[in-house]
Amino acid sequence: MSLLSFQKALTDLIASPQLCLQVRAHPAETLSRYDLTPREVTRLKTVVHQQGMSVSCTLYRVNRITPIYTMLPYTCLLLGPALIPLAEEFWEICNKSDLQFKREITLFGDFLLQQITTGSLQNPYLGEIVAMELAINELKFLPRTALLNAPVNEEGLHPLIRLVPFDHEPEPLLIELSRMQIPPFTAGTGEYFLVIDHREEELSFSTLPRKTGAVAL
Incomplete structure (x- = not known):
């Protein structure tokens, strides 16, 4: 022992x-x-x-922040300088890591969503952007070719499609983020679904009013 x-x-x-x-x-x-x-x-x-321990700690932290920064880019942009303190808090809570990208970003995303739910994190766009990037990565890790001819689920959704609820119109918000700019906190609210479709090799995005629901997508 x-x-x-x-x-x-x-x-x-x-x-x-x-x-x-x-x-x-x-x-x-x-x-x-x-x-x-x-x-x-x-x-x-x-x-x-020993100096080597400092190097090992740094490498470990780099290996853990890399998937977060790479695969949750808009989330990181919205977090700004709060990213590293939040990541360190997450690492203290979740200190068992296999350094696999999929698991790391899912756990960190869930951690952020919990922080938002409890009010510890307050940003009007963060919850929907975290949910969107988690959905995107979930789709990217699926065996797309094997699922192309799969039947729709009980909600009428194809397994390669995700609906992400948005409280702000997705398109202008995502345009701002794609320019690596923080959107102003003055955007109008509403009820939307961002439709993320991976039936083609490249992801496609569209918007539905939330009342439309998921009908044979």
């Missing part, structure tokens, strides 16, 4: 600069949560002061 505990402690340290600082300041207390031999405790106390 000691070797497994040592590996677990080392992995946790690489994933958390804060934990490294805690070990530096209070090594015995912090490492007491692991089943370590005195020799292993000494090794870890030495490791957290």
